[in-house]
Amino acid sequence: MSKRVRVRFAPSPTGGLHLGGVRTVLYNYLFARQQGGDFILRIEDTDQSRFVPGAEEYIYDTLRWCGLEPDESPLLGGGFGPYRQSERKSSYRRYAEELVKMGHAYYAFDTPEELEAKRKEFPNFQYNHDARKHLRNSLTMDELSIQELLDAGTRHVIRIRMPENQEVGFDDMIRGEVSFNTSQVDDKVLLKADNMPTYHLAVVVDDHLMQISHVFRGEEWLPSAPVHVLLWQWLFGLDHMPTWAHLPLILKPDGHGKLSKRDGDRLGFPVFAMDWTDPNTGEKTKGFKERGFLPEAFVNMLALLGWNAGTEQEIFTLQELIDAFSLERVHKGGAKFNYEKALWFNHEWIRNLPLSRYEGQVSDLFVQQGLNPGDPHRLSRIIELVKDRCHLLTDFPQQAGFFFKAPATIDLAAVSPKWSAAKNQFFVELMSIYELATSWEAEPLELGFKELAAASQIKPGELLLPFRIMLVGGKFGPGVFDIAALLGRVETISRIKSLLQLLPAV
RNA sequence: GCCGCGUUGGUCAAUCGGUUUAAGACGCGUCCCUUUCACGGACGAAUGAGGGGUUCGAUUCCCCUACGCGGUACCA
Numbered sequence: 001m002s003k004r005v006r007v008r009f010a011p012s013p014t015g016g017l018h019l020g021g022v023r024t025v026l027y028n029y030l031f032a033r034q035q036g037g038d039f040i041l042r043i044e045d046t047d048q049s050r051f052v053p054g055a056e057e058y059i060y061d062t063l064r065w066c067g068l069e070p071d072e073s074p075l076l077g078g079g080f081g082p083y084r085q086s087e088r089k090s091s092y093r094r095y096a097e098e099l100v101k102m103g104h105a106y107y108a109f110d111t112p113e114e115l116e117a118k119r120k121e122f123p124n125f126q127y128n129h130d131a132r133k134h135l136r137n138s139l140t141m142d143e144l145s146i147q148e149l150l151d152a153g154t155r156h157v158i159r160i161r162m163p164e165n166q167e168v169g170f171d172d173m174i175r176g177e178v179s180f181n182t183s184q185v186d187d188k189v190l191l192k193a194d195n196m197p198t199y200h201l202a203v204v205v206d207d208h209l210m211q212i213s214h215v216f217r218g219e220e221w222l223p224s225a226p227v228h229v230l231l232w233q234w235l236f237g238l239d240h241m242p243t244w245a246h247l248p249l250i251l252k253p254d255g256h257g258k259l260s261k262r263d264g265d266r267l268g269f270p271v272f273a274m275d276w277t278d279p280n281t282g283e284k285t286k287g288f289k290e291r292g293f294l295p296e297a298f299v300n301m302l303a304l305l306g307w308n309a310g311t312e313q314e315i316f317t318l319q320e321l322i323d324a325f326s327l328e329r330v331h332k333g334g335a336k337f338n339y340e341k342a343l344w345f346n347h348e349w350i351r352n353l354p355l356s357r358y359e360g361q362v363s364d365l366f367v368q369q370g371l372n373p374g375d376p377h378r379l380s381r382i383i384e385l386v387k388d389r390c391h392l393l394t395d396f397p398q399q400a401g402f403f404f405k406a407p408a409t410i411d412l413a414a415v416s417p418k419w420s421a422a423k424n425q426f427f428v429e430l431m432s433i434y435e436l437a438t439s440w441e442a443e444p445l446e447l448g449f450k451e452l453a454a455a456s457q458i459k460p461g462e463l464l465l466p467f468r469i470m471l472v473g474g475k476f477g478p479g480v481f482d483i484a485a486l487l488g489r490v491e492t493i494s495r496i497k498s499l500l501q502l503l504p505a506v
Numbered sequence: 507g508c509c510g511c512g513u514u515g516g517u518c519a520a521u522c523g524g525u526u527u528a529a530g531a532c533g534c535g536u537c538c539c540u541u542u543c544a545c546g547g548a549c550g551a552a553u554g555a556g557g558g559g560u561u562c563g564a565u566u567c568c569c570c571u572a573c574g575c576g577g578u579a580c581c582a
Contacts, residue, residue, distance in 0.1 A: 012582045047581055112580060119579090124507060126578070157580050175511070184509045185578085192580040199582050223510055223577040246511085249575070253517075256574065304531095308519065312530050331519080334575060338517045341532045351545085389544045399543090414542090461541030468542055476543040 005037025006213050009070070010203070012044045013055035016276030016285055017062045019259060019337065020218060020250045023302045027216050027247065029068045030303070030325040040210060041073035043084045046196045053279050062273040066295050067318060080210040085202050092197035095205050095235060096158040096190050100138070104234050105190060108137040109149060109156045126186040129164050158191040160200070160227060168226040173214075173245035173327045180226040188227050200224060204231040207242055216245045216327075219334070220258075245327055248306050249334040259337050261285050269339040273298070292365075292392030293342075294358060297349035301342045306331050315348055347391040355380055355387075362396045369397040371404040381486060385478045399477070403486060406495060407473025412502060414475060415466045419503050426456045426463060427470075427500055431493050440489055442481040449481070470499040 007028045011021060032039035041063070043056055056074070063069055072078025082088055099105035108127075114136075119125045132139055137159070138146045149156070162182045169179030190201040197205065207215060225244065232241040250259045253267060264271035264286065274287035288298050300316050309316075309324045316324065350358070362383055363373040373379050386399045401407075433448050449467070453460045468480050471492065477483060484492045 010582090014582080044582065050581065108580090110580095115580085124578090126508090155580095159580095178510080180510070189580050194580080196580090198580070202582095218576090219511070220576055221582090225510095248512080251575075258576080304518070306518090308530095310520070312520090314518095314531060333512050335519090336517060338532065341518065344532055386544090388546095459541080464541055472542085474542085478542095478544085479540090480542080 003213055004211070005032060005035035006040060006211050007032050007037065007216060008040040008042050008207070008210065008212050010042045010044045010206075010217075011059055012047065012050070013059060014047075014050045014052050015055055015058075015278060016261070016272035016274070016287070017059055018261060018271045018273070019302065019305075022062065022066060022068075022273050022298075023250065023305060024216060024218060024247060025063065025066070025068050026299060026302055026321075027245075027307075027325070027327075027330070030322050031214065031216070031327065032071075033322045034325055037213070038071045039068075040078070040080070040212070041070035041083065042206060042210070043074055043086075044199065044202065045084060045086045046192075046198065046202055048086070048194065048196065058274070058276060065274060065289055066299055068299070085197070085206065088202075088206065089196060091209070092201055092205055093191060093195060096197070096201060099160070099190070099231075099234060100158060102234060103161070104230075105158050105160050106132075106138040107146060107150070107156045108132075108135065108159045108187075108189075109154060110136050111155070127159065128186040129162060129183065132159075132161075132187055155193040157189045157193050159187040160190050160230070162187055162227075162230075168229050170225065170229050170241075170244060173243055174248075174330050175246060175332060178222065178225070180223075182226060182230075185223070185226055188224070190231075200227050200231065204228055204235065208232075208236045208240065212242045214245065215242045216247060219246045219249050222246045245330075248331055250305060251334045251336045253337050253339065267339070269342070288342075292394030293346050294349045294353065294393065296353065297342075297346040300349070301345040304345075305337065306335050315345075315352070343391040350387050350390055350393070355383055358393060359383055361393055365394060365397055366401075366404065369401065371397060371401055374404070378486065385482055385486070389476070389478075402472045402477070403483070406491075406498070407471075409473055410499065410502065411469055411474045415469050415499075416503060418462070419466075422456060422458060423463065423466065424500065424503070426452065426458060427466070427496055429456070431496055434489060434493055437489070440485060442479070442485040445484050446481040466499075467496075470495045 009025045009028050011017065029039050031037070041059070043059075045051065045056075060073075060075060070076065072080065072083060074081075074083040077083075096105060100107065115127070125131065127135070134140070139161070162185055164183055166182040167179050168182055169177055172178050188200050189198050191197055203215075225246070229238075229241065232238060251257065252259050252263050259271060261271045270286045270288045270291045272285050272287045274289040276285045276287065277283070278285075289295070296317065299318060299321070303316060303321050303325070304314060307325070307330045310329055359376075359380060363376075363379060366373045382400050382403050383396065386396065389399050390396055430449065430452055433452060434445070437444065437448060449463070450460050453463055464480060465475070468475065468477070471480060471483050471487060487495070
């Protein structure tokens with residue numbers, strides 16, 4: 001009885017993929033891998049008016065970046081293709097016709113304009129079992145005129161004929177028993193006038209043809225689930241219907257409602273996985289990738305948004321997620337997205353991942369900022385030194401820029417109020433000592449510094465901050481002597497000298 | 507409006523009727539460490555929407571109300 005696990009992610013290629021979409025991918029992927037099943041990517045491009053060039057490629061790129069690659073897709077192919085619904089167009093009509101023959105669907109000749117007018121007249125208008133009695137469809141017209149219209153090629157759609165007052169329920173993996181009364185759901189269009197199926201027909205037909213065993217989708221689909229269940233019942237039999245799981249939504253951090261790309265702009269964090277530029281409007285939306293997130297952290301954070309292992313573990317590798325994941329532990333309620341926590345996840349991953357995983361990207365980031373990363377070995381030491389202070393990959397240039405270029409801005413106010421002739425003298429002497437230092441390492445540099453301080457009768461604490469400002473320009477960064485060691489003799493002395501010149505004479 | 511799904515601290519959340527003074531994490535506050543900023547450590551503030559039941563006993567089960575969200579397209 002146990003059939004092979006086959007799950008699918010079925011996005012509509014209309015723009016960038018946002019958090020919620022990627023999380024749906026993730027849960028599909030985790031389940032498939034854990035169960036030794038297949039993860040399929042199917043492109044739901046049945047709405048030709050919403051075609052957006054590049055959106056499909058964006059999906060591939062995003063899945064690749066996240067490391068959530070499908071087993072079958074339009075690109076990869078597979079035994080159940082084509083994987084783009086527009087290319088399966090010809091296969092849908094016969095199912096719709098079959099439903100008409102069974103009496104579960106009907107032709108409707110109302111034009112979109114007519115229906116729009118109706119909705120304007122009656123705000124609560126629904127094309128349901130009641131309304132259909134008064135509209136232009138094959139239920140209200142005689143056989144002959146229907147045939148005439150059809151023969152004449154009159155534009156029409158095929159609608160599902162929802163039964164009256166019937167309870168349709170199913171067992172949701174996350175929510176348990178869910179049921180709806182059919183009188184409350186209207187006669188959804190199954191086949192559009194352009195012969196393309198709507199989502200309702202296409203999911204059912206394709207999930208059947210592709211032998212999908214489990215469907216994980218957003219909670220926004222719950223209200224139309226009875227349509228899908230009925231379609232399964234009539235077309236392929238309830239025994240073959242996939243198991244459903246409706247995922248909770250990801251909500252705005254403030255206010256209310258589903259998280260949308262607009263919230264990102266408004267609140268200053270990414271919502272899409274990667275940067276996306278709408279080719280039609282030119283509108284740019286920022287992505288987590290370009291913002292400086294590691295895919296490991298992004299995936300980890302998403303997994304925990306609505307699911308938890310029931311243990312105290314929060315940092316998970318993909319493999320650990322595959323092993324620990326379970327639908328039973330997915331929350332029912334929606335989760336408000338928390339960017340602060342996302343930053344924390346990224347910070348953890350920056351600190352724990354081997355440098356080799358991301359030093360190339362950090363190097364690129366330096367180049368983008370006009371800094372020359374130079375020797376890779378030195379770069380690694382620098383990254384190692386500052387990574388505790390970086391929540392994002394993009395924080396590195398800010399946190400370590402002074403290693404590659406003398407500070408552009410100098411926090412003079414941090415030193416000048418307490419500046420004195422004695423301190424000035426100290427640094428003049430320090431330069432001579434460093435000039436002659438035989439070993440340019442952090443420890444001996446610190447030792448020389450402190451011995452001189454003692455000899456000058458100044459507390460080292462009074463001198464350390466000025467020294468830091470000289471080298472770094474501000475009150476941040478790793479230990480000063482580590483910095484001096486990596487900066488080298490020439491640069492260190494040069495920076496001491498230039499600050500001394502900026503300070504007021506005393 | 508109607509239908510559906512939800513509701514534990516500011517946020518993510520554990521608890522699957524009974525050693526719980528209701529975990530843990532993020533964030534926040536205080537302190538320690540650090541003669542910078544972080545990291546780290548210690549401590550702290552902060553939670554079961556309201557009302558009825560069921561039960562010896564409810565955060566846990568049921569009902570009602572409130573609130574939130576979703577849906578209500580020839581979009582997905």
